[in-house]
Amino acid sequence: MTWDIDRDMQDLPGKVAIVTGGNTGIGKETVRQLARRGAVVYMASRTEARARAAIAELNSAHPEIATKGGRIEFLELDLTSLAGCQAAARAFLEKETRLDILVNNAGIMATPFELTADGFDIQFQSNYLGHFAFTYPLLPTLVKTSEDPSTSVRIVQVSSSGHAFASSDVSFDKVASVNRDFGSTWTRYGQSKLSNILFAKALDKRLASHRIFSSATHPGVVRTELNRGYMQTYPWLSRVQGVLEGILKALVLTSPYKGALTPLYAAVASEIEENGWRGEYFVPYAKRTQPSKLAMDEKLADELWTFSENVVREKCGSLDSRE
Template structure:
């Protein structure tokens, strides 16, 4: 397959149900739009229903809206219940929504905002919907991470919510590292089922609203450099779309832009940081996430099936 993978490579998606979080703008919007354009029944799972409906009106195909506020476990539970009442199967769950570099704040459940939104909200949603995916051959969970998982990133089990020390950059890095660790541990648990796969993707540097909380010291330089170092949301969504739809993609793989330093370019297999592959930390994060959210998954870890620490062949 050509390295210059585009939306023209997306196979026919008719008959498939896709749920995309944060789909009213940016990467999520472009992801949902492409899936709907190729025939999928797409649900925009968004915090602001009015904005979701406006986004749906700009798309072609079978598109609907579901209220979802990832900063509230009650909202996650309600959204999952509503989706379960509407669908008897889900083929694609795209965990796309996120916040970045926010000032110190907490979710409604008291979690640090970036960790709670980017990781714990999606962890809970996935666990609550997974039994609708397990019977579906070829179903996939795709979680969007970031190159930020390498920057000042670690899972601070002794201070997950930044109560003793808070850095918006480090908190974002922790949340994006958690996205990858969740993906790899989920794939390890899914391997025995053989139907559903877990993959991850990152958009490189894309011009979206996500960067609106960038620290002031960086905002002006980035404004000047943005045209040179960022790509459009449509390009940034391609790694997610490839992870979701490429027939050759495998569970546990990570897709990102193919250009230098994974900043821009067409999607290809990439490698995450060495610490993201640490199985013991993945398993500990899983247990902590279950305790914090109260959500238990319908899959358990079996054996030590390895997750490759580099780009496995998928061409």
């Protein structure tokens, strides 16, 4: 029997969560379901006005959030700024002393080639590197929270089956390697989503002695704003956008509710800990499976971790903005 949000998701009193990209799509649905069960949820988003509007909408639609002791807070997070990612982590840590659930959900897809102000491919930084810079300062709090026997700490990377689009010669040995154009926006997207899975595995390796369960997920092909990216890359599609979206909706695309099911499973389901599922990859709906061969390469995961540490330290002066 497939794990079900309404049937199987338990209340989360006293739990604290962060969901990046929480103001829309899968992220918003994830925030909704966590807050409805009494968790304090930080909606990490770049645009405050959109986040505040989403929070107001969720609070209005679900009075049970307040009655169960839940709360939704805005947390400013711009993944295209590594210093901004550290600042977001610091802002959270100034307010909270625990973190039970971290869902790194935010991302972009198939956008035109562009470098961020930090000098990295925008898909690589938005989907992965920014999340690394945001997550690293939170690790001590995640570890401390894991010492509480009443909780099961989870870190979830929302990846994609598109990780298989990554080039077979992908490398994280230097900045020039991750900034290759590859000749395809989908290959760059694949590199970023491969990085999500390798990050989940690298985290698991480094947190193996703690009661923290790190996972990566493919949520499915979902009707979200993520689909704007390829319209920017292929502007001619705008002429048939309505027809195309109608076809995709009818044949392929699923709802944000269904898209949130697998990430939520990784974030809260008791069987994750009961089965000792660490560094695993889950696909719709709540199914454990193996990702691509590259995504299971431990040496590549270590190379990515070392690269990420070095570039964040170089760009920000330290790995932890509190240092």
